[in-house]
Amino acid sequence: MAEKRDMVQIDSLEKYFGEDKERVHVLKGVSLNIPEGSLYTFLGPSGCGKTTTLRCVAGLERPDGGKINIGSQTVFASGERVYVPTNKRPIGMVFQSYAIWPHMTVAENVAYPLTIQRRPKTEIKQRVSDVLKIVGLDGLEDRPAPKLSGGQQQRVAFARALINEPKVMLLDEPLSNLDAKLRVQMRSEIKALQRRTNITTIFVTHDQAEALAISDQIAVMHGGKLIEIGSPHQLYSRPKRRFTATFLGLTNLIAGKVLEVDGDSRPGKMQTKKGILSFIPAPGLKKDQAAVISIRPENIPVHKEKPRSLDNVVEGTVKEAIFMGDAYHCKIAVGDDVLAVHTHPFHSISPGEKVYLHLDPKSCNGLPADDTEGIDESMLGD
Amino acid sequence: MRRLNSQTLILIGATLFVLYLAGxxxxxxxxxxxRSAPIGEPGATYTIQNYVKAYFDKEFYFLFLNSVYYALGTCVVTFLIGTFLAWVSERTNTPFxxxxxVMALIPFIIPGILSTISWILLLSPKIGLINLVIKNLLxxxxxxxxxxxxxxxxxxxxxxxxxxxxxxxxxxxxxxDTSLEEAALTAGSSTFTTFTRVTLPLMRPAMFSVLLVIFIRGIEAFEVPALIGVPAKISVFTTKIFLAIHQFPSDFGLAGAYxxxxxxxxxxxxxIYGRITRREERYATVTGKGYRPRVIDLGGWKYVTCAIAFLIFxxxxxFPAFILLWSSFIPYYGVPxxxxxxxMTWANFHYILNYPLALTAFKNSFYLxxxxxxxxxLLTSIIAWITVKTKLPGRALLDNMTFIPIAMPGIVLGVSLIWVYLTLPIPIYGTIWVLLLAYITKFMPYGIRAASASMIQINKELEExxxxxxxxxxxxxxxxxLPLLMPGFTAGWIYISIIALRELSTSILLYSYNSTVLSIMAFDLWEGGQYTYVCALGVLMVLLLLVMAFTARKLGAKIGIAE
Structure with a gap:
């Protein structure tokens, strides 16, 4: 991919909520750059600061420190006392509740950004009908807003955010109020819409599956800090942080201590309760460091007989095997630990069986065990 | 949250205006x-003579006792009637x-001065209709x-x-929460025990706050004490203040002390009311769900409760409506x-509509x-936005300031405003503008209540x-x-326009010939003994109130959300 200009630059953003004793530090120096034309996701559990970061970009929250640029314009800089109010920023936003004004029709809602600029009526009419066509609501111009379904309300919210051709679209958990089926449909529509319009889009969600499906880039956040940034593929298959590995999808963690490591391209060795295991180390992992191996359930081949000439084989007993149609979801006891393993549905497997698990070194990600940096225990609760 | 100059300007302006009005x-x-003499008079000094004169007058204690007696008596009677009707309509299977x-709320629309007059016409020993009928019958x-x-x-x-x-x-x-009562019933207590051990204690905070509201309203009542109490020589605080100013020469200092x-x-x-309701609200959050009230089957007694309710109506x-209507159509006052x-004739209405001052009074009342x-x-919507939607420091204080006038009896507000506009170099004393300011001050608390309640319901994302x-x-x-606020805005607007149209206790100290309002005109006609004209005027006032409430509702629905 050719190198692109950054549309949004966020630099060491700080934000506190509340006053005095109840002051909570919600953003702790968040810095990230969002390339032009990309669909960029802030992902994390609730309370991680993702929505606050988005609202700072929108200007709905005023950060306590840091700097934000949109395009070439600085919209917030604590040092230089720059603060561009929300209504002067080149943005469009879709809210979690959609925030469709119930006292207006579809057309009035969508036209709002233009009517308050007192654009000519004919231009407004033309652009409303154009943008409604884009979101697939043409013909519903005169429908009162309260008479719309959830999916339609969301399309109206998109149309309203799009109509003024913003530089950045901000989507605050826009799918969380839809039922499961519609959610999947709308997420591919959002992606298609973003591709078509090529507007830089920030998408906030706590749903990792949604984030994986939709994003060009994901910024994983936790406890007010940025944990890791990467493409969905990178984050899922080669996470660099323990939090990323556990938050995105299911994974098994095997604790141990690094015995041998040589850069991050060559396998290292780790002492674990299951013996010495090979793994692909995360950058910066050092010898003697406490670490974990993360391996996904679908990446563990099961053998009924002990395979020869393979590294990283452990012996286990099947505790539970649930047939899911597309796979068996097994719980396999290995020593004191229980590993989750997904096996192919063709190979039947039943509880009590003794099996051998191949923990392929290529699928074993060695990560620092101590991941508390960036995780404030007090914020894990909510 | 300071975003824009225009915003800051409006917010600061509204805040200062509230501080001015209330403070x-x-x-x-x-x-x-x-002060020893009215402001503006030369040689006035600081003095406590007004208080000495007020408190060392033995009449003061009669005044105090009368006022309290009157307020407490009103508490008892209104509580019995109001609670009975509320219980019947909410918790029993009484027919109708x-x-x-609907009927319980009708007296709301009748101005206090008219309902007072109607009761004089019904119960006066000389001309009271009920008295005459019973005397003849028995x-x-x-x-x-x-x-x-x-x-x-x-x-x-x-x-x-x-x-x-x-x-x-x-x-x-x-x-x-009626499940609390049901729990008592399933635990084996009888209906009566449940009522005394569970229902009553649960209702106690609500009952106490209701009584307190009525007590305050009774203490500051003006119409009844002025129209009935003054001729009967039963003085309370409000009439005493009124007389101190209306005597010649006026004793402003004494009125001030009272x-x-x-x-x-x-x-x-x-x-005290504020403390109680705050605590009540805390309870309410625990059990704040919409319960389906348990309806008590009264059996044969339901006809008795129904009959009592109809008797009350x-x-x-x-009776009051009849006497007003009847008197407005007869040429001279008499028993039907x-x-x-x-x-029967339209002459009274003709007279009122051709009365030189009537047009002025109608106009003034309507404009006001x-x-x-x-x-x-408008003002309280802005204030409510500040207190509900922002985190500005001092917003709680602003909320309280807006609420202060609720504690000011109308007659007290009148006295205060006399002082203000005799002192400050704002030349509006005796004009309609001083009445407008008085009304805004007096009705601000009702406005902020309606506006805040609706403001809380507006999702913040809608404005974002x-x-x-x-x-x-x-x-x-x-x-x-504003459009989303419309339901609350309209409700508050209707209520305020109704109570403004019948306002008497503040206006009576502040009006002049050119700023006469309808309630003052009714008061003057009554004092002049022109009963039939007063009643015709009253009927017109009620009609005007109905038209205004109806129009406001229609307009509000058009601007806001059509439901």
């Missing part, structure tokens, strides 16, 4: 009560209970009832105030008879009512969506917040 009269009242809700020597007594006054006041008890108690009955005393009493009441609604019926209702709702769409604060307020 200045209070300060001037305290100041005036310690839906109808009761062949009595003297009239069985006399309105010109303490209990006569309490009765007239209670009929005017019980709808308030009805509303508050209905809400209390509705919000009560006004401060009255203000202290009502403020205490309001403060006969007394509270039918076939002879008088033959003489529409103007104060609109301005109060406007900011992100490029709207300024002013555009957002006008195009998004």
């Amino acid at each position: 200045v009269p209070l300060l001037m009242l305290l100041y005036g009560s310690i 209970k839906k109808l009761f809700v 062949g009595l020597e003297s009239a069985p009832f006399n309105i010109y007594t303490m209990w006569g006054m309490i009765w007239a006041e209670s009929i005017h105030l019980y709808p308030l008890v009805f509303l508050l108690m209905s809400a209390a009955f509705r919000n009560m 006004a401060v005393t009255l203000l202290a009493i009502s403020t205490t009441g309001v403060l 006969l007394l509270a609604v039918i 008879s076939l002879e008088l019926m033959g003489k 009512s529409v103007g104060s209702a609109t301005l109060v709702m 969506a406007s900011f992100t769409a490029g709207g300024t604060w002013f555009q957002t307020f006008r195009k998004v917040i």
